Amino acid sequence: MNSYNKKFPELKNDRLLKAALGKDVDKVPVWVMRQAGRYLPEFQEVRSKHDFFTICRTPELACEVTLQPLRRFKHLDASIIFSDILVIPQALGMTVEMHPGVGPVFPSPLQSPSEISNLQEEGAVSRLSYVGEAITITRHKIEGKVPLIGFTGAPFTLMGYMIEGGGSKTMSKTKGWLEKYPKEVHNLLALLTRVIIDYLVMQVESGAQLLQVFESSADHLTKDQFVEISSYLRDIRKGVQTKLKEKNIEQVPMTLFAKGAGHSLNLQAGLGYEVLGLDWTMDPLEARKAVGENITLQGNLDPQDLYKSQKEVKNLTTEMVRKFGKFRYIANLGHGITPQTPIESMIVFTETVHEAV
Numbered sequence: 001m002n003s004y005n006k007k008f009p010e011l012k013n014d015r016l017l018k019a020a021l022g023k024d025v026d027k028v029p030v031w032v033m034r035q036a037g038r039y040l041p042e043f044q045e046v047r048s049k050h051d052f053f054t055i056c057r058t059p060e061l062a063c064e065v066t067l068q069p070l071r072r073f074k075h076l077d078a079s080i081i082f083s084d085i086l087v088i089p090q091a092l093g094m095t096v097e098m099h100p101g102v103g104p105v106f107p108s109p110l111q112s113p114s115e116i117s118n119l120q121e122e123g124a125v126s127r128l129s130y131v132g133e134a135i136t137i138t139r140h141k142i143e144g145k146v147p148l149i150g151f152t153g154a155p156f157t158l159m160g161y162m163i164e165g166g167g168s169k170t171m172s173k174t175k176g177w178l179e180k181y182p183k184e185v186h187n188l189l190a191l192l193t194r195v196i197i198d199y200l201v202m203q204v205e206s207g208a209q210l211l212q213v214f215e216s217s218a219d220h221l222t223k224d225q226f227v228e229i230s231s232y233l234r235d236i237r238k239g240v241q242t243k244l245k246e247k248n249i250e251q252v253p254m255t256l257f258a259k260g261a262g263h264s265l266n267l268q269a270g271l272g273y274e275v276l277g278l279d280w281t282m283d284p285l286e287a288r289k290a291v292g293e294n295i296t297l298q299g300n301l302d303p304q305d306l307y308k309s310q311k312e313v314k315n316l317t318t319e320m321v322r323k324f325g326k327f328r329y330i331a332n333l334g335h336g337i338t339p340q341t342p343i344e345s346m347i348v349f350t351e352t353v354h355e356a357v
């Protein structure tokens with residue numbers, strides 16, 4: 001399988017890819033994390049008929065919900081394949097359920113490091129082939145209107161869910177493991193890193209045009225702990241590049257979103273990623289100073305700002321885009337859009353980005 005053989009429709013809007021690679025753009029590109037999701041009635045409609053992971057595993061359904069935001073919001077410059085970061089633990093043999101109103105639940109989380117050896121690394125990526133199929137179908141159905149982003153959870157975030165058994169306010173079990181079992185933790189993070197690299201390469205082979213790595217739980221780590229786990233993030237970037245080269249597949253830009261790790265932007269800028277995602281705590285000018293001119297920044301309006309009046313959303317968005325400027329910048333929120341967000345706010349946000357500079 002190689003995307004060259006798939007004859008995908010020609011890309012008409014390449015603002016996102018240009019911005020990621022530091023080329024000039026006519027307008028600032030914009031997309032929104034979780035842009036396909038519960039704030040859209042058409043998503044709720046599909047969701048009322050199907051279990052969350054059934055949607056992920058059924059390429060036609062995943063494609064349909066990926067396309068939903070594009071139909072509504074004419075200013076979106078990218079789509080992101082509908083899936084979840086927790087499909088990797090599933091492919092390793094763990095059970096993950098999505099409970100409405102609760103979030104992900106692992107009935108049998110990892111209880112001790114000895115259970116790491118039960119994880120089924122072999123064949124994990126082939127068990128994720130449904131994501132590749134969803135990507136390929138979606139690339140055709142998008143008709144080249146905008147690029148399609150593939151994604152993965154990053155090692156520490158995935159390990160956290162696998163140990164905690166779901167979302168956690170404190171991550172105390174996981175942080176306990178970091179102290180008590182450094183060798184085993186390394187083995188697990190290294191295993192996840194290997195699977196993630198092959199999974200991302202498979203996504204590119206299937207048609208993904210940019211890859212985002214979500215280290216969403218980095219906000220639980222101390223600065224020193226983040227420095228430690230950053231080696232896996234570097235290995236992922238390098239590993240994807242090396243494998244694409246070996247397979248003679250064109251390189252794609254990659255984004256790292258390490259939520260809460262704005263304390264280490266300078267370090268992040270050296271990990272090989274073309275784009276760094278910022279959460280809403282970061283000041284655009286300080287972030288630019290920390291990363292220099294060779295990195296594209298993505299973000300970072302507070303998702304809660306979308307609950308304000310249209311006028312305020314417009315003002316805050318304009319202010320944000322002006323601070324970041326047109327050079328090496330992709331507009332987004334500082335985390336995923338939340339379920340009760342008024343649809344009108346998405347319209348104002350995306351339109352305003354295109355008008356702002």
Ligand SMILES: Cc1c2[nH]c(c1CCC(=O)O)Cc1[nH]c(c(CCC(=O)O)c1C)Cc1[nH]c(c(CCC(=O)O)c1C)Cc1[nH]c(c(C)c1CCC(=O)O)C2
Pocket residue numbers: 032033034035036037038047052080081082083084085086098099100101102103104151167214216335336
């Ligand atoms: C940590 C994480 C997860 N999943 C993801 C992350 C990293 C990004 C982040 O930090 O938000 C990533 C993710 N999850 C989903 C996408 C789809 C693509 C998109 O951005 O539109 C993406 C990129 C769909 C989803 N993933 C989830 C939903 C809602 C589930 C439902 O419909 O019941 C969607 C649309 C559920 C999910 N999935 C996860 C959690 C913690 C939850 C529950 C919290 C919540 O409900 O928002 C794990």
